[in-house]
Amino acid sequence: MKNRLKILRAERNWSQEDLAERLDVSRQTVNAIEREKYDPSLPLAFKIAAVFQQPIEEIFTPD
Amino acid sequence: MIDLHGKYGKRFIVGMVVYIILLPVSLFLLQSEFLSERETAVSTIAAVLVALLPVVPFLLVMTAVVGQIRERDELKKRIHLEAVLITTFLTGGLTFSYGLLEASGLVPDLPFIIIAPFMIMVWGVANAVVSQWYG
Numbered sequence A: 001m002k003n004r005l006k007i008l009r010a011e012r013n014w015s016q017e018d019l020a021e022r023l024d025v026s027r028q029t030v031n032a033i034e035r036e037k038y039d040p041s042l043p044l045a046f047k048i049a050a051v052f053q054q055p056i057e058e059i060f061t062p063d
Numbered sequence B: 001m002i003d004l005h006g007k008y009g010k011r012f013i014v015g016m017v018v019y020i021i022l023l024p025v026s027l028f029l030l031q032s033e034f035l036s037e038r039e040t041a042v043s044t045i046a047a048v049l050v051a052l053l054p055v056v057p058f059l060l061v062m063t064a065v066v067g068q069i070r071e072r073d074e075l076k077k078r079i080h081l082e083a084v085l086i087t088t089f090l091t092g093g094l095t096f097s098y099g100l101l102e103a104s105g106l107v108p109d110l111p112f113i114i115i116a117p118f119m120i121m122v123w124g125v126a127n128a129v130v131s132q133w134y135g
Helices: A007-013 A014-024 A027-034 A042-052 B006-028 B032-038 B041-051 B055-071 B074-103 B112-134
Strands: none
Touching: A007 A014, A007 A027, A014 A027, A014 A042, A027 B112, A042 B074, B006 B032, B006 B041, B006 B055, B032 B041, B055 B074, B074 B112
C-alpha cells in the first residue's frame, strides 16, 4: 500500500518522533510505514487520518 | 530487545539475578550426601525439587518478556512474532535433524539443557535481524 505520510509530516514540520508521539507508537513504526515496509492496522490508519485531519483514502492508496 | 525499565524490566532483572543465584545453589545442594545418594523416596523428591529450582526464576523471566511484548506497539509485536517463528523453525529443524543423526549413531548424544540457551540466542539474533529489516 502506498501512503503520503512523509509528505504530510513534512508539511507540518514534524519529525518522525513527533508523529510517533501523537500516534502513541514507536519511531520505528512511523519509519516503517513511511518506507512502505509495513502497512498499519485499520485502527492505526484511522488514528493517522485523525492526526492529519484527512480521510484515510487521501493518505493511503492501494498499490 | 528487552527494555530493562518499567514493571516488566524490573521483573526481568529480578528473575535473571535470582536465576544466577539459584543455579550454583541448586548444583551445590545436589552434591550433598542426602540428595546425591537418593536412598529414600523423600530424598529423591527433594533432589528433583532442588534440581528444578532454577526453573522458578525462568518462569518469572518468561512472564516479564510476554508482559513487555503485550505493551509494545503493533510493529514491535510483528517483529517479535517473526523472530519467534524463525527461532521455532530453526531450533525445531536443527534439533530434529540432529535427532535423526543421533538415532543413526552418526553423531554423539547432546544434553537437552543446551536447547534453551540456543533458542534464546537465536531469538536475540532473529529479533535484531527482523528489526533491522523494518528499519
